[in-house]
Amino acid sequence: xxxxxxxxxxxxxFLPLVGAAIIMFVRGDDAVVAxxxxxxxxxxxxxxxxxxxxxxxxxxxxxxxxxFVERVSWLPEFGVGYHMGVDGVSxxxxxxxxxxxxxxxxxxxxxxxxxxxxxxxxxxxxxxxxVGMFAALxxxxxxxxxxGVLIPMFLIIGVWxxxxxxxxxxxxxxxxxxxxVLMLLAILYLWREAGTTDIPTLHRHAVxxxxxxxxxxxxxxxxxxxxPMWPVHTWLPDAHxxxxxxxxxxxxxVLLKMGAYGFIRFSLPILPEASAQFAPLxxxxxxxxxxxxxxxALAQEDMKKLIAYSSVAHMxxxxxxxxxxxxxxxxxxxxxxxxxxxxxxxxxxxxxxxYDRVHSxxxxxxxxxxxxxxxxxxxxxxxxxxxxxxxxxxxxxxEFLVIVGAWKVNPWVAAGAALSMxxxxxxxxxLYRRVAFGRVTREDLRGLLDLSPREYAVFLPxxxxxxxxxxxxxxxxAVFEASVAALVQRHEAALNAARLAGL
Amino acid sequence: xxxxxxxxxxxxxVAGLAILAGGVLPKRDTFFPASMAVVGAxxxxxxxxxxxxxxxxxxxxxxxxxxxxxxxxxTILGGALGLLLALxxxxxxxxxxxxxxxxxxxxTLGGMxxxxxxxxxxTYLGLELLSLPxxxxxxFNRDDARSSEAGLKxxxxxALASGLLLYGASLIYGFAGSTNFDRLAEALSAGQQASPxxxxxxxxxxxxxxxxxxxxxxxxWTPDVYEGAPTPVTAFFAMAPKVAAIALLARVLLGPFGxxxxxxxxxxxxxxxxxxxxxxxxxxxxxxxxRLMAYSSIGHVGYALxxxxxxxxxxxxxxxVYMAIYILMNVGTFAVIVAMRRGGRAVEQVDDLxxxxxxxxxxxxxxxxxxxxxxxxxxLAGFFGKLYVxxxxxxxxxxxxxxxxxxxxxxxxxxxxxxVKVMYFDQGVGALDRAPAxxxxxxxxxxxxxxxxxxxxxxxxAAAGAAAAALLA
Numbered sequence: 001x002x003x004x005x006x007x008x009x010x011x012x013x014f015l016p017l018v019g020a021a022i023i024m025f026v027r028g029d030d031a032v033v034a035x036x037x038x039x040x041x042x043x044x045x046x047x048x049x050x051x052x053x054x055x056x057x058x059x060x061x062x063x064x065x066x067x068f069v070e071r072v073s074w075l076p077e078f079g080v081g082y083h084m085g086v087d088g089v090s091x092x093x094x095x096x097x098x099x100x101x102x103x104x105x106x107x108x109x110x111x112x113x114x115x116x117x118x119x120x121x122x123x124x125x126x127x128x129x130x131v132g133m134f135a136a137l138x139x140x141x142x143x144x145x146x147x148g149v150l151i152p153m154f155l156i157i158g159v160w161x162x163x164x165x166x167x168x169x170x171x172x173x174x175x176x177x178x179x180x181v182l183m184l185l186a187i188l189y190l191w192r193e194a195g196t197t198d199i200p201t202l203h204r205h206a207v208x209x210x211x212x213x214x215x216x217x218x219x220x221x222x223x224x225x226x227x228p229m230w231p232v233h234t235w236l237p238d239a240h241x242x243x244x245x246x247x248x249x250x251x252x253x254v255l256l257k258m259g260a261y262g263f264i265r266f267s268l269p270i271l272p273e274a275s276a277q278f279a280p281l282x283x284x285x286x287x288x289x290x291x292x293x294x295x296x297a298l299a300q301e302d303m304k305k306l307i308a309y310s311s312v313a314h315m316x317x318x319x320x321x322x323x324x325x326x327x328x329x330x331x332x333x334x335x336x337x338x339x340x341x342x343x344x345x346x347x348x349x350x351x352x353x354x355y356d357r358v359h360s361x362x363x364x365x366x367x368x369x370x371x372x373x374x375x376x377x378x379x380x381x382x383x384x385x386x387x388x389x390x391x392x393x394x395x396x397x398x399e400f401l402v403i404v405g406a407w408k409v410n411p412w413v414a415a416g417a418a419l420s421m422x423x424x425x426x427x428x429x430x431l432y433r434r435v436a437f438g439r440v441t442r443e444d445l446r447g448l449l450d451l452s453p454r455e456y457a458v459f460l461p462x463x464x465x466x467x468x469x470x471x472x473x474x475x476x477x478a479v480f481e482a483s484v485a486a487l488v489q490r491h492e493a494a495l496n497a498a499r500l501a502g503l
Numbered sequence: 504x505x506x507x508x509x510x511x512x513x514x515x516x517v518a519g520l521a522i523l524a525g526g527v528l529p530k531r532d533t534f535f536p537a538s539m540a541v542v543g544a545x546x547x548x549x550x551x552x553x554x555x556x557x558x559x560x561x562x563x564x565x566x567x568x569x570x571x572x573x574x575x576x577x578t579i580l581g582g583a584l585g586l587l588l589a590l591x592x593x594x595x596x597x598x599x600x601x602x603x604x605x606x607x608x609x610x611t612l613g614g615m616x617x618x619x620x621x622x623x624x625x626t627y628l629g630l631e632l633l634s635l636p637x638x639x640x641x642x643f644n645r646d647d648a649r650s651s652e653a654g655l656k657x658x659x660x661x662a663l664a665s666g667l668l669l670y671g672a673s674l675i676y677g678f679a680g681s682t683n684f685d686r687l688a689e690a691l692s693a694g695q696q697a698s699p700x701x702x703x704x705x706x707x708x709x710x711x712x713x714x715x716x717x718x719x720x721x722x723x724w725t726p727d728v729y730e731g732a733p734t735p736v737t738a739f740f741a742m743a744p745k746v747a748a749i750a751l752l753a754r755v756l757l758g759p760f761g762x763x764x765x766x767x768x769x770x771x772x773x774x775x776x777x778x779x780x781x782x783x784x785x786x787x788x789x790x791x792x793x794r795l796m797a798y799s800s801i802g803h804v805g806y807a808l809x810x811x812x813x814x815x816x817x818x819x820x821x822x823x824v825y826m827a828i829y830i831l832m833n834v835g836t837f838a839v840i841v842a843m844r845r846g847g848r849a850v851e852q853v854d855d856l857x858x859x860x861x862x863x864x865x866x867x868x869x870x871x872x873x874x875x876x877x878x879x880x881x882x883l884a885g886f887f888g889k890l891y892v893x894x895x896x897x898x899x900x901x902x903x904x905x906x907x908x909x910x911x912x913x914x915x916x917x918x919x920x921x922x923v924k925v926m927y928f929d930q931g932v933g934a935l936d937r938a939p940a941x942x943x944x945x946x947x948x949x950x951x952x953x954x955x956x957x958x959x960x961x962x963x964x965a966a967a968g969a970a971a972a973a974l975l976a
Contacts, residue, residue, distance in 0.1 A: 074960075075960060075961070075964065077964075077965075077968070115860075115861075118860075118864075140890075143881065144881035144882045144886070144957070145881075145882075147880055147881045147886075148880070148881055148882050150880060151875055151880060154920070154923075155923075155927060158923075158924060158927060158928045159860075159927050159928060165928065166924055166928050169924070169928070170917070170920065170924075173916070173920060174913060174916065174917060174920075177880075177913050177916055178910075178913045181909035181910070181912060181913055182909065184890075184893065184909060185893070185897065185902075185905055185906065185909060188893055188894050188897040188905070189897055191894065191897075192894075192897055192898050
């Protein structure tokens with residue numbers, strides 16, 4: 001229907017690779033290479049972003065069908081094809097990935113001074129993997145992109161990270177790989193079962209109920225690590241703390257969404273009975289995540305670690321929303337994912353601004369920053385409030401919808417989800433008070449410069465997006481409304497069919 | 504004339520004799536021209552293999568089918584690339600004697616005979632023709648105690664394995680009445696219970712071949728021989744003999760003994776799982792990169808043998824794909840290891856690679872590609888090798904095998920990552936010498952294969968599918 005014959009999604013996916021290839025062939029001394037690499041990466045990612053805006057503009061909001069579908073035969077005798085397409089669930093994540101990448105590249109402009117070429121190549125490869133993962137409509141293609149993310153991220157953490165970068169990089173890689181290979185077994189089972197790895201076909205395929213629990217847990221192993229859910233979240237604080245600022249932004253902004261996206265794309269539609277059966281388990285894990293990690297966040301002395309734990313809590317809200325199986329809960333989960341992608345990314349950038357100047361992430365190292373850097377103080381306050389869930393800013397809409405959706409299922413779950421807002425206010429306000437307010441206790445802080453034009457350029461789009469999503473969320477909600485409705489409907493139909501079969 | 508089916512082997516054998524005769528005459532050292540002649544002879548043989556007709560020859564002792572063609576091409580590839588790796592190394596180490604290239608040629612020939620064996624006697628012939636040159640090349644650096652030790656160790660244990668094979672063959676002959684694979688298949692397809700004596704014979708044959716592929720529990724020689732042998736020889740060890748022995752193992756077990764799979768399947772399952780587990784855990788502590796690659800190769804053999812253990816069409820196809828990809832990951836990795844020199848002296852500790860990401864970005868990038876590929880991370884080729892054997896295991900319902908496989912691949916990712924870590928994250932200890940052009944070409948070629956396999960996997964998959972179908976038809 002739209003853009004038929006023009007492979008917009010493939011272009012979006014692989015354009016960054018072209019940029020990466022160009023950067024690899026830049027010759028000259030280090031300064032020239034670094035400058036060329038930065039500009040090439042920025043322009044590549046900006047062009048990709050513009051293309052994704054076209055995708056968004058031409059996306060038909062009225063249907064739950066996959067759009068911009070591309071299909072090329074790849075391993076025909078195995079029933080595997082290169083199949084790409086987006087629906088309401090995935091299109092905005094493509095947009096989020098392509099929007100955050102230029103911001104990250106801009107944020108690393110001066111922070112990264114060594115091996116700039118390799119850094120930019122890694123980021124562009126990462127962008128390819130992220131976009132490809134959200135656009136893939138074949139499980140094997142999905143898996144290739146899902147796992148492929150590990151390679152550039154491992155290098156980004158390990159080469160450009162902080163003091164304990166090696167430990168963090170290993171932990172990130174091996175933790176995620178362990179989860180993923182179990183998912184691979186599940187994919188292989190479904191492949192054998194249905195004779196194809198085509199996701200839309202599998203959505204219509206009824207998996208035997210007896211096998212669903214196994215498959216569900218295999219997927220859970222992978223997605224729970226990626227989300228991350230309590231108790232397999234421990235890689236996240238390490239990875240966040242050690243990664244360079246832009247790495248943390250992408251990690252929080254996009255990579256964490258891959259797990260939740262997996263639940264929506266695989267677990268719910270392919271395994272409806274098992275999902276319904278184990279929803280209480282997910283609720284318990286999520287509520288524990290919300291309460292526990294929020295309390296842990298309260299005790300942190302490292303700014304990045306605090307925000308990392310807050311991410312785990314926010315993702316707990318998302319998993320609660322997904323497993324409510326109703327329109328409000330799922331829409332809220334998707335909305336929270338997007339909002340969290342923008343807001344937590346921005347919060348890591350805020351930490352990065354201070355880190356670039358002072359080279360410390362310790363909360364106690366700061367104090368009274370708002371007086372010295374008023375513009376920065378305002379931006380930081382803005383995103384702190386957004387993270388807390390202040391009405392009128394992005395996070396509130398999503399969390400509110402999730403709480404409404406959860407109330408329909410079980411008021412106690414809703415109460416657990418609401419804990420996030422209360423405890424979130426505690427630790428975020430505490431963070432902000434200790435960093436931005438109070439007396440200036442360290443004399444060297446007085447010389448700090450306020451935001452530079454480049455930093456304004458980084459924050460402005462994020463501020464606008466947060467405001468827009470908070471004040472007028474309807475355009476965003478409308479994008480996934482049809483897809484979520486279809487998902488809910490199919491889920492209920494499957495459960496009803498199972499119930500009838502049981503009678 | 505049925506002997507024309509063996510034309511590739513005959514041509515290669517005659518070429519070897521001619522090169523041997525030609526090498527003796529000149530006074531000067533003729534390693535380089537002799538090596539080029541051998542590579543040329545191998546290429547010619549490869550062309551002949553591709554054009555080979557199917558059928559059996561020499562009274563049913565020799566078979567040519569698409570399975571043998573596929574595996575022969577891999578063996579030849581392994582032999583030719585192994586020799587290419589040796590070109591620069593042998594000159595620098597003072598091992599530039601033309602006999603080396605001829606020995607590689609005959610070992611490759613032995614591998615080809617093994618692949619085409621259709622009788623236990625031909626099997627033995629091929630195995631010995633493969634092994635004898637290998638004993639010599641392992642000890643080729645005769646002034647080096649480690650190299651001599653490697654040769655001797657390999658010889659003693661190899662002789663034992665040959666004995667096991669012969670004893671197993673005699674038992675099989677005694678209990679089944681033939682050594683010919685076709686007649687064995689007929690005798691065993693009657694559906695009756697295999698006699699215990701026959702089972703013992705099969706076990707002996709499996710043990711001998713497991714020794715050659717260095718599968719657990721017959722792997723003990725591998726780390727010492729890999730470490731002691733000259734590095735290009737190690738590379739060769741990891742390729743041609745392994746392909747040939749795995750091909751033979753698959754042919755013996757799935758061909759004549761395919762109908763008594765129940766008798767040997769448990770053994771292969773244990774061998775496969777044991778190799779994967781040992782390969783994953785034992786390599787973690789290794790500091791010497793050649794020893795590390797020895798354990799890594801044990802692990803890879805475990806994955807490949809999954810394809811035999813499941814005893815199915817899909818399994819065999821997975822095995823063939825795995826071996827093809829394994830050869831090309833391995834040769835690239837060894838090209839990097841052979842290139843590891845500092846101040847003209849060969850170094851072989853993992854830590855010697857420290858800082859390579861800065862001092863030689865090209866080599867480091869290819870090495871990283873090979874390591875991620877060996878760890879089985881998509882989108883690199885190594886992932887697809889593992890994918891097809893795992894798929895075969897799942898299709899056959901071997902959940903324990905598949906689970907052990909994926910979990911050990913996570914464990915083994917740890918030590919592959921360590922090499923990436925040493926190259927990129929650690930402080931350098933001084934630059935390595937520039938890699939010679941021949942090695943850079945091998946690295947780039949195999950590296951590109953590993954990167955781009957995903958784009959066009961169909962030819963290898965189709966060839967492997969046809970070869971598997973030919974064996975199980």
